[in-house]
Amino acid sequence: MSEGEVRVTRNALIIGAGVAGMQAAMDLADMGFYVYLVEKEPSIGGRLARFEKLFPTNECAISLLEPKLEEVESSGKIEILSYAEVEEVKGSAGNFEATIAHKPRYIDADRCTGCAQCMDVCPVEVPYDFNEGFGTRGAVYVPFPHPLLAVIDLENCLRTEGAECNACIDACDQDAIDFSQQKRYSKVKAGVIILASGSATYDPEPRNDYGYGIFDNVITTMEFERLLNADGPTGGKVIRPSDCKEPLRVGFINCVGSRDIKTNVYCSAGVCCMVNIKNAILLKEKMPEVACYIFYIDIRTPFRGYEEFFNHAREQGVRFIRGRPSEVLETEEGNLEIRVEDTLKGVVRTIEVDLAVLGTGIVPQQDMAKLSEMLKIPIAEDGMIRESHQKLGPVDTEREGVFIAGGVSGPKDIALAVTQGSAAAARAARLLFTKN
Ligand SMILES: Cc1cc2nc3c(=O)[nH]c(=O)nc-3n(C[C@H](O)[C@H](O)[C@H](O)COP(=O)(O)OP(=O)(O)OC[C@H]3O[C@@H](n4cnc5c(N)ncnc54)[C@H](O)[C@@H]3O)c2cc1C
Ligand code: SF4
Ligand code: SF4
The missing domain is CATH 3.50.50.60 (FAD/NAD(P)-binding domain)
Incomplete structure (x- = not known):
C-alpha cells in the first residue's frame, strides 16, 4: 500500500x-x-x-x-x-x-427478560401500531419479541404529563426500567x-377513499392481515369493527392507491392482487359460508404458482368482478354498498357487504x-x-x-x-x- x-x-x-x-x-x-x-x-x-x-x-x-x-x-x-x-x-x-x-428504550437491555409484567400494570391504553391500530397497548410494552425486550413509548407515558406513575417500576423485579436513558x-x-x-402502503385516510376513515367497516389489507393473524388483536377471529360481529359478506377492492392518476399511477407489480386473493382464500378456509368478492381492474399473477393460486380462489367460490368501484356507501344498518360497473357483464351493480377491504398499493x-x-x-x-x-x-x-x-x-x-x-x-x- x-x-x-x-x-x-x-x-x-x-x-x-x-x-x-x-x-x-x-x-x-x-x-x-x-x-x-x-x-x-x-x-x-x-x-x-x-x-x-x-x-x-x-x-x-x-x-x-x-x-x-x-x-x-x-x-x-x-x-x-x-x-x-x-x-x-x-x-x-x-x-x-x-x-x-x-x-432510548428506557429499559436496561441487560436486565430485561421480556416477562411483560410492566406491560400488564401500565394504566395507559393507546391503539397498538403493530396491530394497525386494532386493540391497545400500554406506554410500556413488549413488541414483536426479536429482541425480547420491553420498550417505553415516552410520548404516551403518564410521566410525560407530570403524573407520578411508578407502576412499571414497581412491577419489574429485574429493576430494568430506566427513565434516565437519553x-x-x-x-x-x-x-x-x-x-x-x-x-410503505398507500394511506387512504387523507382522501377518505371508499369511506375509509369515515365508515368503520372499511379497512385496509394490512389491517385485515392483523385480523386474520392468530397472534393478532382478535386471536385470528375475523370480525367487523363496528359491532365485532363476524361478517357474512366481504368485498375486497384491488388497486386502491395504485394505477390511478389521482393518487399513484403505478401498479404494485401483482403484490396487491395476490394479497387480496390470499386473504379471500384464508377467509374462505376459516369461514366457508362467507361470500367473498374481489373487485379488480386486471388480475396480475406473474410468477410460479400465482395463476394456480388465483384459480384456487375461484374454485373456493371467491367471486371476481371486473371493474373499479365508483363508491362505497353505508346503509342504515351499518352495512356497505359497493357500486361498480361490471365491465364483463356491461351492467352497473350494487353489492351489499358487511366489510370492505381496500387492497392498498405499494408506495x-x-x-x-x-x-x-x-x-x-x-x-x-x-x-x-x-x-x-x-x-x-x-x-x-x-x-x-x-x-x-x-x-x-x-x-x-x-x-x-x-x-x-x-x-x-x-x-x-x-x-x-x-x-x-
Ligand atoms: C398487506 C401485504 C401482504 C403481503 N403478503 C405477502 C405474501 O403473502 N407473500 C409475499 O411473497 N409477499 C407479500 N407481501 C410483500 C412483502 O411484504 C415484501 O415482499 C417484503 O416485506 C419486502 O421485504 P423488505 O425487506 O424489502 O421490506 P420490509 O419487510 O418492509 O422491511 C424493511 C425494514 O426496514 C425498516 N426501515 C425502514 N426505514 C428504515 C430506516 N430509515 N432505518 C432503519 N430501518 C428502516 C423497516 O422498519 C422494516 O423493518 C405483502 C405485502 C403487503 C403490503
Ligand atoms: S422491563 Fe421488567 S417487567 Fe418489563 S418486560 Fe422487562 S423484565 Fe419484565
Ligand atoms: S410510568 Fe409510564 S410506562 Fe410506566 S406504567 Fe406508568 S404510564 Fe406506563
Missing part, C-alpha cells in the same frame, strides 16, 4: 432488517464480513412479522421468518442495532463512516452500505427523500430508489459502494426481496474482496 492510501474497511452497514436486509446480512456474515444491521423499529423482521400466511403457498409467515431471525441473532458476525437510525454518512466506497442515533450516538465504519428499508416510505439525500442516491419517477441500470444493475446504485435490496426500489414479493438481498450481498462482497 503506498503512502496516503487508506485500507478498505471490510465491514458492511445494512439499513433495514426486513427479509431483504436480513438475507444480505446472513450472506455477508457467511462470507466472513462483520455486519451492522440497523433497524428503526424496536424489533427486526419487517413486514413479514405481521402476516398470518403467505401467497402463493399459504405457508405460515412466522415459520418462515423465525429460522431467519434466529440465524441473524446467533450469527456472531451480525451486530443488530434495533431502534436506531443512520443520521449521517461520510466517506466513500471502501471507507464510509456512519453516525447512528440510538433511540438518545445516544455512535459511529461505525463500513466499506459498503446496503439500503433495504422496504416500502415509497415517508423517509425516502431523507435516505436518498443522505446516501446521495437518486429517486426514480415512482418515488422509489433508482437502481444504476434496470437490467444490468438492479441492486447497484449510481454511487459506488451503496447497494439496494427489496421493496426500497419498488414493489416486490418475498422471493424477489430475498433474491435481491443475496444479490446485493454478492455485489457488496465483490467490492470488499477486490478493492485495496
